[in-house]
Amino acid sequence: xxxxxxxxxxxxxxxxxxxxxxxxxxxxxxxxxxxxxxxxxxxxxxxxxxxxxxxxxxxxxxxxxxxxxxxxxxxxxxxxxxxxxxxxxxxxxxxxxxxxxxxxxxxxxxxxxxxxxxxxxxxxxxxxxxxxxxxxxxxxxxxxxxxxxxxxxxxxxxxxxxxxxxxxxxxxxxxxxxxxxxxxxxxxxxxxxxxxxxxxxxxxxxxxxxxxxxxxxxxxxxxxxxxxxxxxxxxxxxxxxxxxxxxxxxxxxxxxxxxxxxxxxxxxxxxxxxxxxxxxxxxxxxxxxxxxxxxxxxxxxxxxxxxxxxxxxxxxxxxxxxxxxxxxxxxxxxxxxxxxxxxxxxxxxxxxxxxxxxxxxxxxxxxxxxxxxxxxxxxxxxxxxxxxxxxxxxxxxxxxxxxxxxxxxxxxxxxxxxxxxxxxxxxxxxxxxxxxxxxxxxxxxxxxxxxxxxxxxxxxxxxxxxxxxxxxxx
Amino acid sequence: xxxxxxxxxxxxxxxxxxxxxxxxxxxxxxxxxxxxxxxxxxxxxxxxxxxxxxxxxxxxxxxxxxxxxxxxxxxxxxxxxxxxxxxxxxxxxxxxxxxxxxx
Numbered sequence: 001x002x003x004x005x006x007x008x009x010x011x012x013x014x015x016x017x018x019x020x021x022x023x024x025x026x027x028x029x030x031x032x033x034x035x036x037x038x039x040x041x042x043x044x045x046x047x048x049x050x051x052x053x054x055x056x057x058x059x060x061x062x063x064x065x066x067x068x069x070x071x072x073x074x075x076x077x078x079x080x081x082x083x084x085x086x087x088x089x090x091x092x093x094x095x096x097x098x099x100x101x102x103x104x105x106x107x108x109x110x111x112x113x114x115x116x117x118x119x120x121x122x123x124x125x126x127x128x129x130x131x132x133x134x135x136x137x138x139x140x141x142x143x144x145x146x147x148x149x150x151x152x153x154x155x156x157x158x159x160x161x162x163x164x165x166x167x168x169x170x171x172x173x174x175x176x177x178x179x180x181x182x183x184x185x186x187x188x189x190x191x192x193x194x195x196x197x198x199x200x201x202x203x204x205x206x207x208x209x210x211x212x213x214x215x216x217x218x219x220x221x222x223x224x225x226x227x228x229x230x231x232x233x234x235x236x237x238x239x240x241x242x243x244x245x246x247x248x249x250x251x252x253x254x255x256x257x258x259x260x261x262x263x264x265x266x267x268x269x270x271x272x273x274x275x276x277x278x279x280x281x282x283x284x285x286x287x288x289x290x291x292x293x294x295x296x297x298x299x300x301x302x303x304x305x306x307x308x309x310x311x312x313x314x315x316x317x318x319x320x321x322x323x324x325x326x327x328x329x330x331x332x333x334x335x336x337x338x339x340x341x342x343x344x345x346x347x348x349x350x351x352x353x354x355x356x357x358x359x360x361x362x363x364x365x366x367x368x369x370x371x372x373x374x375x376x377x378x379x380x381x382x383x384x385x386x387x388x389x390x391x392x393x394x395x396x397x398x399x400x401x402x403x404x405x406x407x408x409x410x411x412x413x414x415x416x417x418x419x420x421x422x423x424x425x426x427x428x429x430x431x432x433x434x435x436x437x438x439x440x441x442x443x444x445x446x447x448x449x450x451x452x453x454x455x456x457x458x459x460x461x462x463x464x465x466x467x468x469x470x471x472x473x474x
Numbered sequence: 475x476x477x478x479x480x481x482x483x484x485x486x487x488x489x490x491x492x493x494x495x496x497x498x499x500x501x502x503x504x505x506x507x508x509x510x511x512x513x514x515x516x517x518x519x520x521x522x523x524x525x526x527x528x529x530x531x532x533x534x535x536x537x538x539x540x541x542x543x544x545x546x547x548x549x550x551x552x553x554x555x556x557x558x559x560x561x562x563x564x565x566x567x568x569x570x571x572x573x574x575x576x577x
Contacts, residue, residue, distance in 0.1 A: 055526030068546020076554030098545035102520035105537040114529035191573040252491030359503030
């Protein structure tokens, strides 16, 4: 009994550390300590579980802990900052799979007769939910990983009757779950367990399939939330407080992040998940609508870009996924330093869904040692935009498309954007003449005060920086 | 009664989660996400209990060991990756770039 009290007191301590850690992660000055605290909570939870009276054999535990630590270390230390979105997705998937297996292990223990649950129906329902959520989290995250790592195309994949197939699978899964909970027959329970486990794994894959690369911030935060809920459901299976608390905290915080991402695109979660947004070129690009801008694309050379920037006093840099692709963050920081030395004030304007995960641009710029005071959120920069001499758009597209504000027929109408078009001059860096993720022609690029700097963003910026350097040397 | 208590805890933790995250600056969204992702590795507690049960069934041992490994990857990888990112966020004067001239 006294051992049980010790274990549970330690779980309370761990829960408190998780809560404090999450709270401190929300502020720049305390974030790192918060993460350490939460890690300490995890360490306490792991150590004290080894003291649990039900844990009697340690051989395989040591093997698992050692292997997991080695792989986790390798993942964390070797991954490049630009590969962070796929790394987070992959780790998330492992967590989901672990929860699924915890549910499965408990099922086999009950089957083997070593554990007899007090409330059989409740435990079966919890096992079902754990497997369901854990399975969807695992394959969904693996698919997201493949898309982000570009092992698979980032384009949405649609096939005929996709929603019907998903709906049928969901129905079959519910049926198998009902059977699993209700049946007293061991073989029938095993069969239905196999069926809904397989279906959950397939469903995770097919749910992420129709979601395109630009919507990944939403998907990643949602999968993050699901991995927490899977752990929470596993907590109900083995009736463990700390699993329920920690899992639920992650589940709700992930849900909030998902909602923030959806709001930043002015789209509902259902629209993101099911519409196959960006699969086909949008129809409204066909003809000029009321309020649409027409014009032509006007290219500019790095030399002329330098001349424009050299004269500027207020510069705003708007990064997008293109900066991540060409890994231009370091040369961007170099350019910002040159501009500041030249007497200009430089700000970075960050759209909440720029890139492939929440806060993606902030991480890349931090890696390049851009101080975070220079990073300005969308709502803070927009009122200042009219006083900006130059806006440099680096591989961002839909998040600066004025059609979102003006063109009611545009599919992205209503999405909050960074008002780059209000700046006196816009220099847009772009690899080619293709459209953005939404498949839309960007009206910003057609404006009379916009110049297009074509080519790889890193190479183009190196050209501009070289001009600054030769000026300084002269 | 035990189940009711679990639901009670579940509900309170849910509300707490909402309150904690509601006002986080967007700069911290990635570390917050990967930090909470590491917390979801708490499922390792269930994995340890399964792997250490030693109830004579090889299925439980195999599943438990696999779960411990996977959850540990999530925990170790998650916390380290988060720390790596947070270490990079720095203030202007804290940066190691003394060549910056004063404006």
